Amino acid sequence: MATLPSHQGAVGSKERFFKYFQHEVTALQEQMDRLNTTSYSGGERNDAADHCLAGIDRLSHEVKDASSYIPTYDQRTYGEAVKALSEKLQNIRSSFDPPKKFQFKTRKNPSAISLSDAAELAQQSKLRVPGYNSDTSNATSSFAPTPLDKLSPTEEKSEQEMLANKALQNVQHADTEAASAVRKPSFSNAKSVAISNHSGVHIILPTSASHATSSGTVSNLRHSVVDLSPPTTNGGPFAGLILKNIKESLVVCGQVAGPAHITGVENSVIVAACRQFRMHGSRNVDVYLHCSSRPIIEDCEQVRFAPLPETYITSETSSSQNQWDQIDDFKWLKSEPNPHFKLISPQDVIEEEVWKNTVPGGHSISLDQILKAVAVLH
Numbered sequence: 001m002a003t004l005p006s007h008q009g010a011v012g013s014k015e016r017f018f019k020y021f022q023h024e025v026t027a028l029q030e031q032m033d034r035l036n037t038t039s040y041s042g043g044e045r046n047d048a049a050d051h052c053l054a055g056i057d058r059l060s061h062e063v064k065d066a067s068s069y070i071p072t073y074d075q076r077t078y079g080e081a082v083k084a085l086s087e088k089l090q091n092i093r094s095s096f097d098p099p100k101k102f103q104f105k106t107r108k109n110p111s112a113i114s115l116s117d118a119a120e121l122a123q124q125s126k127l128r129v130p131g132y133n134s135d136t137s138n139a140t141s142s143f144a145p146t147p148l149d150k151l152s153p154t155e156e157k158s159e160q161e162m163l164a165n166k167a168l169q170n171v172q173h174a175d176t177e178a179a180s181a182v183r184k185p186s187f188s189n190a191k192s193v194a195i196s197n198h199s200g201v202h203i204i205l206p207t208s209a210s211h212a213t214s215s216g217t218v219s220n221l222r223h224s225v226v227d228l229s230p231p232t233t234n235g236g237p238f239a240g241l242i243l244k245n246i247k248e249s250l251v252v253c254g255q256v257a258g259p260a261h262i263t264g265v266e267n268s269v270i271v272a273a274c275r276q277f278r279m280h281g282s283r284n285v286d287v288y289l290h291c292s293s294r295p296i297i298e299d300c301e302q303v304r305f306a307p308l309p310e311t312y313i314t315s316e317t318s319s320s321q322n323q324w325d326q327i328d329d330f331k332w333l334k335s336e337p338n339p340h341f342k343l344i345s346p347q348d349v350i351e352e353e354v355w356k357n358t359v360p361g362g363h364s365i366s367l368d369q370i371l372k373a374v375a376v377l378h
Contacts, residue, residue, distance in 0.1 A: 013069045013333045020296060020330055021059070021078060027259040027276055028055050028085055034239055035092055037191075037214050044194055048215065049093055051242060051261070056085050058280075062330070182361045193228070193238075196220050202367050203227070204360070205254075210235025216253075221246040225370050227359070229254035229271075229312055237316075243270065250374050252359070255314060269374045271355075273308055273317045286344065286375065289324040290317045296328045297341060306344040311355040350374055 031052050038045045063070075063078045070078070182202045192215045195203060199222040210231040216238045218226055229252050232238060237255035244263040253260060256274035265282040272287070277295035279287075283302050289295060290308035297303060307324050308317065325343055332338045350373070358365060358373045371377040 013066075014071075014074075016328065016333065017062075017066050017070065017330070018074075019294075020328065021063075021081075023276060023293065023296065024055070024059050024278075025081060025085065027261075027278065028052060028059070029088075030258050031055070031240060032085075032089055032092055034215060035096075044192060044215075044217070045096065047217070048242075049089065049096075052089050055261075056082060056089065059085075192216065194219075195226060198222070198224050198226075200224060200367065202361050202370070205229070205231055207231050207233075207235065213238045215239055216241045216256075217244075218242070218246065218251055219244045221249045221251070223247075223367075223371070224249045225359070225361070225367060226250070227252040227254075232256075233312075233314060241272075241274070248371070248376055250359070250371060250376055252312065254312070255316065267376065269376055271309065271312060273312060273314070279303065288350075290320075290322045291324055292320045292322070294323050294326045294328050296330065298330050300329070300331075300340050303341040304344045305341065306349050309350070309355040310352055 031048065035045060035048055035052070038048050060079075060082045063075065063082060067075055182204055191212055193205065193209060193212050194217045196217070196219045198220070202225045204227045207230045213231060213236050216228060218228070219242070226249070228238070228241075232254035237257040238253075239256075240258040241253055241256045241260045242263075243251055243253070243261070243265060246265045246268055248267050250269045251271070253270065253272035253274070256272060258274070259276035259278060260272050260274040262270060262277075262279040262285075263281055265279070265285050267284045269286045270288070273290040275292050277287075277289060277291045277293075279285075279295070279297045279300055281299045282297075283300060285300075285302070286304045286306070287295075288306050288308055290313070295305070305324055305327060307322065327338075327341055329338050329340055332340060354373045359370055361367075361370060368377060
């Protein structure tokens, strides 16, 4: 096999790693900057912080792996940058959980227990709230409303109870829907979107969720279809989006103003329009993509790329550069053709009719029909 001369290969690898490192540092800084606006209800903020920590740790290991072709001085510079990221994240997390001051607590009248106390006790399985479903194995989408303890003191307790009961009713109503039905969850108080722990469902984000796109997470998905595009078509795009642990599913991401991080996706189809695309630890995935920077994959196999279907193109995407086919694989620095990904041939690209008429679903279109139409199922 033909290879680059050692000097040219080292220089090329060094430059590619430098660009990759810049992209990753920028993406991590943006994620950390958004932590302050991420809801802590349901553990979303902790999950987002853990994701940042995992990204910093991974970047640190990648610097060590690249030590064979990066000069010692550059290694120190990269190391200092990683350390600075780690310290920034630690400071942000410390601001979330400041040291608690010692204080005397008055004995509470059990009959006057607050809603926030009741929710906490229910979480600890010490008190069962009427209608509270403790089985989260089949939990529906968790969309974080404004926490009760952050409500204005001037608000009436009856209003708090109404909001809390409404949130519980939304969850219970979605749980009772048939698995084959198209679900359109409510987002009246949501600031971000988190969809997790689903199997055999078709979920479409309603346009009313356009105010809930500060961040998005889709995780632990099996044999399902999730369409996040409606609120981002004419409303605001997601600031950032995370997809993780997804199998045999179709995810239409919609518009993402920042990075889209995809981890642990298998035997699935992803449709995304984003500024940065990062895929890790995934295999057998078809990606229909519009990306204004070079997409990056790592530890991936059998990934195929195609341009974004016209159905999902907006005025913003049509006016920006699309580098969907300029993929960088930082686990393949050789000059030979990369075996980890390829471009989908025009004759194998899913027809526009499927994206426009089949994927949205309907009374006469089943979940399996959609998955077969986009080649998730055969």
